[in-house]
Amino acid sequence: MNWLSRGKALLAVPAYFYRMVVVPLAAYLPAPLAYGLACRRGDWRYHRDALQRERIMRTLEGVLGKQLSPMERARVTRDYFRLRCCEIVDAMRLGGKGRALARLVEIRGREHLEAALAGGKGVILCGAHLGLYGACGALLGIAGFPVTVVGRWPSRTDPTMPPAVRAHWRLIIERRIMRHLRWPAIEPEPGQMSSAVQIAAILRQNAVVTMFIDPPALSPDRTRTVAASLLGHQARLLPGSVTIAQLTGAPLLMVFLHRSADWRHQVLEISPPVPLDGDTAAAFNRCIALVDAAIRRDPAHWIYWSRPEDLIELGLLPTDFSRAVSSLCPDRQSLTERRA
């Protein structure tokens, strides 16, 4: 190890200490205090991290145009920082039996899920990257539903993640979510073919499979995307969840996790079954219309505002947008180049 590497390693120590010691301790303070501190930290980051703040505000403007005034964009951006800090507290409170978080989350529409499971073909619960999206499956597991999730952990997919944050995700957040799932998460990898069959095998056991329908497609899958109207643009998204539901006969419901105005209580809202008649693209567009409404209801919940390279791949931003924001975050520029 040379001197530069040693210096970098030493500089990272406070970040590790904060993530591995301070955050887990603070998360178990009484909820008003824990989430109050998280909001204060979010406000501090909003003021201090000018590059990220500017990047999010430009991305909001790039996607939503003049739908938000500059003042509203600033509020959404501040709330974005607050939400990300509150979500770390959420993940910590999933430890043990997860009751510290579960008692702050009201599950609405549980009757829709129970009725769908009574059909005996399992249930596909589709969501979007809103709030601590991975916790949807964990919260349903805590509520007694046999559940697993489909998705790739950011610690494995985001090469720009700082080492302390990556370690925090791998050692703390992912483990706390996973412990409440009946089966290990299904993580589709590029070129891996068995994911859909794995999902069908779990549905056959009359279980709940949670999937997210708003991420950009991996490069081998791009030819299978369909156009869907999202936030006033024609996004290219994978309708795999609908295809699996149509093939297996499993009902498809939507699920969204929203934080209340007091920042500590949340609502996990489950929709009635989405009609799957007609062709796959039409049924998928019905699902995306619900995602669109959920994002518009409270834009700050959507995590993609800080990832313009993903929004470019989705088709929500022009391809030359990355050049406009790359100077704000060189690491992200290299991510875009690597993906290209």
Added chain:
Amino acid sequence: MESIINDYISRELVRTPEWLPLQNDTSLLDTNILDSLSLLKLVMFLEQQFGVQIEPEELIPEHFETVAHICAFIRKQQQMQASR
């Protein structure tokens, strides 16, 4: 069996006409005819058509490389399930 499986793949899964007529020794993986969802369709068809049960851990490329490989795999599954 070969013609039934070949017909199904040609009709339901081949998206680019350049691979038609499909040969029994054409690689379904190199030609991208099979992906995650089309494999699910194929597995559901094979289970229904030939009365076999295919587990996720049996979904290895060696079993699904070509129509000929699929037939060999299904015959083996039928023999194993008959001997139980």
